[in-house]
Amino acid sequence: MSAQIGLTPQGDHGRAYWAVADCWNLVRRSLTHYRRQPVYILWMLGFPVVSVLLYGYVFGSAMKVPGGGDYREFLMPGMFAMTMAFGFINTAVAFVTDSSKGVNDRFRSMPMAPSAVVTGRGVGDMITACAELAILALTALLIGWRADAGLPAALTAFGLLLLLRFSLIWVGVWLGLLVPGPEQAGNLFAVAFPLTMISSVFVAPSLMPDWLGAVAAWNPVSATVTATRELFGNPVANGGSWPEEHALLLSVAWPAAITLVFVPLAVRRFQRLSR
Amino acid sequence: MTEYAVRAEAIRKRYGDTYALDGFDLAVRTGTVHGLLGPNGAGKTTAVRALATLLKLDGGRATVAGVDVSRDPRGVRSLIGLTGQYAAVDEILTGRQNLEMFGRLFHLGGRRAALRAGELLERFDLVEAADKGVGGYSGGMRRRLDLAASMILAPRVLFLDEPTTGLDPRGRGEVWDAVRSLVANGTTVLLTTQYLDEADKLASHITLIDQGRAIADDTPAELKNTVGGDLIEVVVYESRELPAAAQVLARVASAPPGTDPETRRVHAPVADRVAALTEVARELRDRGIAVEDIGLRRPSLDDVFLRLTGRRTEAAPAPEKTEVAA
Numbered sequence: 334m335s336a337q338i339g340l341t342p343q344g345d346h347g348r349a350y351w352a353v354a355d356c357w358n359l360v361r362r363s364l365t366h367y368r369r370q371p372v373y374i375l376w377m378l379g380f381p382v383v384s385v386l387l388y389g390y391v392f393g394s395a396m397k398v399p400g401g402g403d404y405r406e407f408l409m410p411g412m413f414a415m416t417m418a419f420g421f422i423n424t425a426v427a428f429v430t431d432s433s434k435g436v437n438d439r440f441r442s443m444p445m446a447p448s449a450v451v452t453g454r455g456v457g458d459m460i461t462a463c464a465e466l467a468i469l470a471l472t473a474l475l476i477g478w479r480a481d482a483g484l485p486a487a488l489t490a491f492g493l494l495l496l497l498r499f500s501l502i503w504v505g506v507w508l509g510l511l512v513p514g515p516e517q518a519g520n521l522f523a524v525a526f527p528l529t530m531i532s533s534v535f536v537a538p539s540l541m542p543d544w545l546g547a548v549a550a551w552n553p554v555s556a557t558v559t560a561t562r563e564l565f566g567n568p569v570a571n572g573g574s575w576p577e578e579h580a581l582l583l584s585v586a587w588p589a590a591i592t593l594v595f596v597p598l599a600v601r602r603f604q605r606l607s608r
Numbered sequence: 609m610t611e612y613a614v615r616a617e618a619i620r621k622r623y624g625d626t627y628a629l630d631g632f633d634l635a636v637r638t639g640t641v642h643g644l645l646g647p648n649g650a651g652k653t654t655a656v657r658a659l660a661t662l663l664k665l666d667g668g669r670a671t672v673a674g675v676d677v678s679r680d681p682r683g684v685r686s687l688i689g690l691t692g693q694y695a696a697v698d699e700i701l702t703g704r705q706n707l708e709m710f711g712r713l714f715h716l717g718g719r720r721a722a723l724r725a726g727e728l729l730e731r732f733d734l735v736e737a738a739d740k741g742v743g744g745y746s747g748g749m750r751r752r753l754d755l756a757a758s759m760i761l762a763p764r765v766l767f768l769d770e771p772t773t774g775l776d777p778r779g780r781g782e783v784w785d786a787v788r789s790l791v792a793n794g795t796t797v798l799l800t801t802q803y804l805d806e807a808d809k810l811a812s813h814i815t816l817i818d819q820g821r822a823i824a825d826d827t828p829a830e831l832k833n834t835v836g837g838d839l840i841e842v843v844v845y846e847s848r849e850l851p852a853a854a855q856v857l858a859r860v861a862s863a864p865p866g867t868d869p870e871t872r873r874v875h876a877p878v879a880d881r882v883a884a885l886t887e888v889a890r891e892l893r894d895r896g897i898a899v900e901d902i903g904l905r906r907p908s909l910d911d912v913f914l915r916l917t918g919r920r921t922e923a924a925p926a927p928e929k930t931e932v933a934a
Contacts, residue, residue: 342715358712435696444686445713607664
């Protein structure tokens with residue numbers, strides 16, 4: 334019955350070609366999800382806007398930036414970085430949902446490139462991250478935030494934010510392979526929230542108790558926040574500690590270190606599925 | 609074409625100190641439905657996952673459509689379809705989008721993937737729901753879509769791991785019809801199931817698996833003959849009268865009777881059905897044993913399993929799902 338279609342796979346391409354093609358097919362799947370669920374786009378638009386209003390105007394009215402400057406100008410790079418940092422939960426939830434429904438097993442039983450299961454997820458999540466940043470930046474511009482240090486510096490800052498998100502994809506994939514179900518992956522918020530709060534996202538570490546300030550200053554999220562504040566020309570509230578003085582270096586070093594640690598962990602977990 | 613679509617020779621799969629597969633043998637004839645039956649934790653799912661290249665073997669040798677599972681897993685993957693215990697489809701996408709995505713991932717290219725999706729939607733009676741989200745599908749529809757996705761490349765061998773678990777009778781019927789039509793088109797099916805009647809209905813050959821080993825391999829009819837003909841079954845009112853009732857049955861039975869105190873049931877295979885029934889009925893009345901029910905029945909595969917292992921198929925402690933997570 335299928336003679337007229339011909340079901341022989343296109344065989345005249347190498348493995349590298351299929352690794353890219355299969356990855357792209359799974360990226361298309363992620364993008365189709367947004368098209369099929371417009372509510373999710375509304376949520377994606379709504380959450381940053383509400384967060385900016387909530388933190389910027391409700392809490393922001395009581396906030397002072399050490400060393401002077403507008404709190405909302407100070408806050409925006411923090412919001413950008415926080416959104417990137419929370420992203421690993423989306424990666425983990427999407428991955429574990431596929432695993433628990435047997436979709437990943439189906440992929441693995443097919444003659445496609447096994448790596449595409451991970452790379453497709455990663456590329457799709459990076460595209461989502463770009464969209465999230467664009468929406469956040471537009472919201473920020475509307476409430477008066479400006480990147481005063483010029484376009485190249487601003488683009489570098491967005492690059493650093495995406496670098497943080499990229500490194501956390503691997504944490505997300507690893508966690509997605511580790512946790513038993515989507516519900517548990519959702520609970521990761523309970524861990525992610527304090528981990529993100531104990532940073533310079535909302536408050537300068539120099540205003541915190543010494544020990545907490547030290548933890549906050551060394552937080553990888555803080556490195557990205559402080560570096561992007563500098564690059565956007567926003568108030569930095571530099572407390573003078575080593576990690577704050579070397580934020581630009583750390584904003585590259587931390588994601589690099591996270592990637593170096595979690596890529597092998599995620600790959601090993603993925604291969605362990607065959608055991 | 610090879611005579612056996614699936615062959616496993618003494619395959620082993622170890623988890624910690626226990627062997628989920630412990631020298632398991634299997635030979636599935638090309639073009640047939642072969643049932644793989646056993647209690648939970650017997651190794652059914654492990655066997656299917658290993659043959660479908662999802663798990664690496666720790667020993668033994670297996671071929672699917674003549675291709676070695678360990679040496680050329682990629683080669684095997686283009687010849688098989690797998691339908692696991694869950695309907696492995698994307699619930700946000702539509703049925704058509706699912707099949708087109710899987711078709712592209714089977715490397716058919718966009719145009720052929722779309723044509724094939726249309727063809728399969730028609731064949732599995734999903735045309736009306738084709739452009740609706742799978743999240744709104746019934747259990748039977750999801751399973752049919754799942755089967756359709758496994759059939760995209762018209763695989764030589766289709767692995768069905770408990771394809772009807774969790775479905776209502778109507779959904780099960782739908783899946784059975786789909787499986788029958790696949791086999792009519794030349795696909796070989798290896799089927800695992802918890803439902804003995806399901807294997808009885810679909811499979812021409814059955815392998816019973818217990819503790820990672822094949823303990824019997826035959827046609828359903830022959831397996832039932834090993835029990836020794838039809839069974840006489842008596843349900844007594846008082847379980848303390850079970851031994852006495854068993855004595856009565858033993859006089860006419862061709863094998864020692866089995867008792868089940870929980871259901872107050874005693875049963876035994878008999879050669880001469882009617883003579884045995886009348887004699888047992890008279891003897892029970894003479895001895896004053898109160899009987900709730902008495903009758904003859906064809907042996908089920910459960911009886912075969914009980915006879916071979918001394919245990920019932922349902923009475924298994926470890927659920928097989930833990931193997932999946934391991």
